[in-house]
Amino acid sequence: MHNKEHLLIIGAGLCGSLLAFRLAQHGYKITLVEKRPDLRKAEISAGRSINLAFSDRAYKAFKMAGLQEKVAKLFIPMHGRMLHDLEGKTFLSEYSGREDEYINSISRTELNALLLDEVEKFDNVNLIFNHTCQHLDLDESTADFFDEKNQKKINLTADYIFGTDGGGSAVRQSMQSQKDFLFSHSQEFLTHGYKELHFPPTEEGEYAIAKNALHIWPRGENMLIGLPNPDQSFTVTLFLAYEGGQYNFNNLTTPEIVEEYFKKEFADAYAILPNLKAEFFENPTSPLGTVKCAPWYYNKTMLMGDAAHAIVPFYGQGMNASFEDVVEFDYWLTRHDFDLKKTFIDFSKTRKPDADAIADLALDNFYEMKSHTAQALFLKKRQIELALEKEFPKAYASKYSLVTFKDNIPYKEAMEKGRAQDKAILSLLKHDKLKDNQSLEEQLKLIHKTTKQLLEGDFLLEN
Ligand SMILES: Cc1cc2nc3c(=O)[nH]c(=O)nc-3n(C[C@H](O)[C@H](O)[C@H](O)COP(=O)(O)OP(=O)(O)OC[C@H]3O[C@@H](n4cnc5c(N)ncnc54)[C@H](O)[C@@H]3O)c2cc1C
CATH class of the missing domain: 3.50.50.60 (FAD/NAD(P)-binding domain)
Structure with missing residues (x-):
């Protein structure tokens, strides 16, 4: 004492x-x-953020x-982001190339x-x-x-x-x-607010969608996400702008328009949201800042x-x-x-x-989650990073890994290194300098070199 x-x-x-x-x-x-x-x-x-990562x-x-x-x-492991496109097709983007790196819904x-x-x-x-x-x-x-x-x-x-x-x-x-x-x-408030909804378990008492992932429906300006709960349900959060665009919190004012929005933008989610209309109007819309x-x-x-x-x-x-x-x-x-x-x-x-x-x-x-997650360049970058993390678990960590899994690295350092790495890979991809016929080791060297130049301020972006 x-x-x-x-x-x-x-x-x-x-x-x-x-x-x-x-x-x-x-x-x-x-x-x-x-x-x-x-x-x-x-x-x-x-509607008060029931679960957290x-x-x-x-x-x-x-x-x-x-x-x-x-x-x-209390953990439910989530190994990656399960992306849902407009047709309901899904794609799992793992959080890390190292198997022991994942997040947990709690x-x-x-x-x-x-x-x-x-x-x-x-x-x-x-x-x-x-x-x-x-x-x-x-x-x-x-x-x-x-x-x-x-x-x-x-x-x-x-x-x-x-x-x-x-x-x-x-x-x-x-x-x-x-x-x-x-x-x-x-x-500072965001232009977007959030509202919580709920996927109940199926009639058989199972999870309605894959349990061990954080589900995302990225739709440009807006998105829906879902995290699993221990009772086989999911807590689903809609992040939507208060104004602007075709649909926003200020104009989703009737059950019919809410239904229309979900059927159009999140058809696969709509199918497993039996209480959508009630929840949408009963649960609060909360600001983010x-x-x-x-x-x-x-x-x-x-x-x-x-x-x-x-x-x-x-x-x-x-x-x-x-x-x-x-x-x-x-x-x-x-x-x-x-x-x-x-x-x-x-x-x-x-x-x-x-x-x-x-x-x-x-x-x-x-910005990354609501739009870039579904873009080709971003997907290619993730693919390279995951391969590097798998092949060189000690030599490479993406920005996401630095922030989320490297708890001995302060956030500021993780941000500076992670942002430089992102910029390096995106720039190398854009200028076609990371090629499929290169070995992963060559790609790693190139990324490290460009990242270092960026961090030291002597890398000139060609655009
Ligand atoms: C939608 C949403 C999703 C989130 N998801 C995640 C996530 O996935 N992962 C993650 O790491 N973080 C997440 N967060 C952030 C996380 O919720 C907060 O960072 C975390 O709760 C902060 O903890 P805290 O104890 O500082 O504040 P709080 O959890 O807000 O606790 C503050 C406590 O103080 C009490 N209190 C308030 N005012 C008074 C008063 N005047 N007198 C006495 N008591 C008072 C409150 O009742 C409350 O119990 C999310 C937040 C939101 C809004």
Whole structure:
């Protein structure tokens, strides 16, 4: 046991629960406060991203906490993207040429419940539900909460406070309204929103489409994706523009037009969406956005997870990044011999560039997933990369692999190398310099050389 300081963690979602667990392991006295009822007992409202893609950075955090075996029981492996074209023909694009590299579909509720169960085992943690944080006094390290059950206000004081209260963070808002320091903040919404739908199991109780893949219906500006659930169903998400184009969220206003849209764009999915019309109008349409802010801490209060860096979901990395925050924080905490103030400074300094990088990568992937995934040049690039990963598992990793599976490489480095590699391959393909009669080894050398030139800034694109 290292410390007896009292820490207040606001938001018992994914990041806050893991942070509470890890800091409780170190012996801190923790109060973890959540605005919602205990999700292990309450009904979860429909349409709130039911499952998530869990990959190596999140797994690294669970290994650190010693919870890796427990979390692995919740995984449904997804080995690649199953692309569905307009005729319903499918094509599996594997995530990696290395067999042990894949991502996992996991239920958000089960994952959060696992963490809450584990957190509750500590005597040094006080877990409070149904209390909404309203405001913080950052100079005094106190926070006002509204007790939703008893309809009254309470105030909690702590030595240090963590805001892990998600994208709409009340803790971040208190930093914004604090006039004694310069707080930069930006929130950019996408032109697209999302809505969740549901493929139920077949009458035989089977998955309606292949279980071990992340299904994508890329349609230019818009797309549908599907991730498997443990009950043989799929959670399906429609990413659609609010306006513009023939169909958008603003003009899909009647059951007839929704049906027309799905029959035309996603005929094979439409066939297994028996409750489409009801779900479409009952489930919320939610916005997607990126939050960037700095600094992440002021005095004795620190932001973490989506509260510090909410990103769009197209790299499947928001939760992974939030869990990795806890690993990075833990690294500095132990390095600074449990001095939280020093940890705040170094954690923010080293982590912020990586959070910015994954935010930008997630936006890149938005464009890639909805359109490029089905394009010939992109497919050829993937084909070459998969062959290289298979043949030279140690010498080559695609941008996707660097971000998703190489958890020892920071996001910023993964972004810089991955983008240069992408540019190198696409440029070499465009100028017909990667030929089928070349050996894979020759192709690898050429790609490495061009990537290096790009990274060093002495490669002139011929176009
Ligand atoms: C459609 C969609 C799909 C996604 N898919 C993926 C994916 O496949 N892979 C991936 O890695 N990430 C994914 N993400 C991102 C992921 O959901 C988030 O990055 C992750 O949930 C962040 O965890 P968090 O704990 O920081 O925030 P949250 O999970 O939002 O948790 C915040 C918690 O704080 C509580 N809270 C909020 N306000 C207050 C308050 N005022 N007082 C007290 N408590 C409060 C909330 O109730 C909640 O429990 C997806 C996101 C979306 C929207």
